[in-house]
Amino acid sequence: MTAPSDARLRDIFVDMLIARTQAGRLWNLQRQGQVGTVAPIDGHEATIVGAAHALDPEHDWVVPQYREPLGLRRYGPEILERFMLYNLGHPAGGHIPEPIRVLPNQIALATQIPHAVGIAWGMTLRDEPGVALAFFGDGSSSEGDFYEAGNLAGVLGAPVIMLCVNNQWAISTPVHLQTAADSFAAKAAAFGIPGVLVDGNDASAVYDAVDEARSRALAGRGPTLIEATLYRLGAHTTADDPTRYVPAEDLEAARRDDPLLRLRGYLEDRGLWDDGAQEATEVEALELLDRALDRARAEPLAPGSLLDHCYATDTPRLARQRADLTGGSER
Ligand SMILES: Cc1ncc(C[n+]2csc(CCOP(=O)(O)OP(=O)(O)O)c2C)c(N)n1
Ligand SMILES: [Mg+2]
Structure with missing residues (x-):
């Protein structure tokens, strides 16, 4: 297990700040009717970015x-571009081409976990590290799906x-x-695998936990269940009003433990961050977002394309829907 270096922690902070800044802009753009539904990343940055940095994108x-997408910059600029296509309803947003090893967003809860077990087991069968x-x-x-995936992962x-x-x-x-x-990590006992609880507001701790789980997996010692605890600082999505159910005092306490404030303080104490770096990174974040959005908007969106990846050949009902959408004859 290797703790992240200060240089790595600075890189992690840059990605966290970029994600937070872009999420804020996307929220406003959604309110202006310029982009679709967004699930804010606020409060999740240390966990998502810390985990991504402990992995090897190759x-x-x-x-x-x-x-997660805004926090996965480490896997390449294509992630943001595809995310914007996805947000605008473009079918190309549902596919991230290799060699980038990131699957597209998954809305159907937990269905992605068996996929991950399948990918992992596939790599073992192919003798790929x-x-x-x-x-x-x-x-x-x-x-x-969570229990099925965890069980299979443990057995395999x-x-x-x-x-x-x-x-x-x-x-x-x-x-x-x-x-x-007692915890979500405790559920690992039923799978016969290690369960690890980590402070999800601490990028360094998340990095460590993922790094250790990764080393264990690469050494042939199987899966790990990690629970990162944090607090959702924003709404569930732009379609949600959390003031109706999140206790204001809980949110206020969570804001004091904001993962960005914590890591920024650490870096500033070591002379690795200052207001200039903060401002420059925020500007860069918005430029990157604007560029990705411009490119996504320029991509032609054919009517009916939302049905393109359901079946190799349209079912009769899909064919009727396609005809309705395109105003043409059935394909
Ligand atoms: C199978 C399924 N059931 C219900 C939903 C509706 N739904 C969307 S998000 C959500 C909450 C998910 O909570 P959690 O897994 O904790 O993720 P979070 O949004 O908190 O990041 C629900 C119930 C869904 N998308 N898929
Ligand atoms: Mg949740």
Whole structure:
């Protein structure tokens, strides 16, 4: 296990700040009707970025839920571009081409976890070095897919990291109504694999936990379930009003433990960050977002293309829907 160097922590902070800044801009753009629904990343940055930095983009797969894309910069600028295409409803946003080892967003809760186990086991069968890391939420852990994937991973000894992002909420369902277990990490016992609890506001701790799980997997010692605890600082999505159910005092306490403030303080104490760096990074974040959005908007969007990747050949019902959308004859 290797702790991240200060240089690495600075890189992690840059990615965290870029993600937070872009998320803020996307929120405003959604309110202006310029982009589609967005799930804010606020409060999740240390976990998502810290985990991504502990992986090797050349060999390791990331299998996201839907809140992660802005935090996966380490895997390449294509992630942001595809995310913008996805947000605008472009089918190309549902596919991230190789060699980038990131699966597209997954909205159907927990279905991505068996995919990650399959990818990981596939790498073992092909004798490829690498791991697959699946992000999923506390709410997703109540799905059957979580248990099926964890069980299979344990039996196979697949090189997979199951990273449960416990942000205390599944839309408006609080965590105490989600499980009666002591923790989500405790569920690892049923799979016969290690379960690790980590402070999800501490990028360094998340990096360490993922790094250790990765080393274990690469050494042939199988999967790990990690639970990163943090607090969702924003709404569930732009379609949600959390003031109706999040206790104001809990949110205020969580804001004092904001993962960005914590890491910024650490870097400033060591002379590795200052207001100039902050401002320059925020400007860069918005420029990157604007460019990705411009490119996504320029991509032609054919009517009916939303049906393109359902089946190789349209079913009769899809053919009728396609005809309705395109105003033409059935394909
Ligand atoms: C199978 C399935 N059931 C229900 C939903 C509706 N839904 C969307 S997000 C969400 C909450 C998910 O909570 P969690 O897994 O904790 O992720 P978070 O949004 O907190 O990051 C629900 C119930 C869904 N997308 N898929
Ligand atoms: Mg949640």
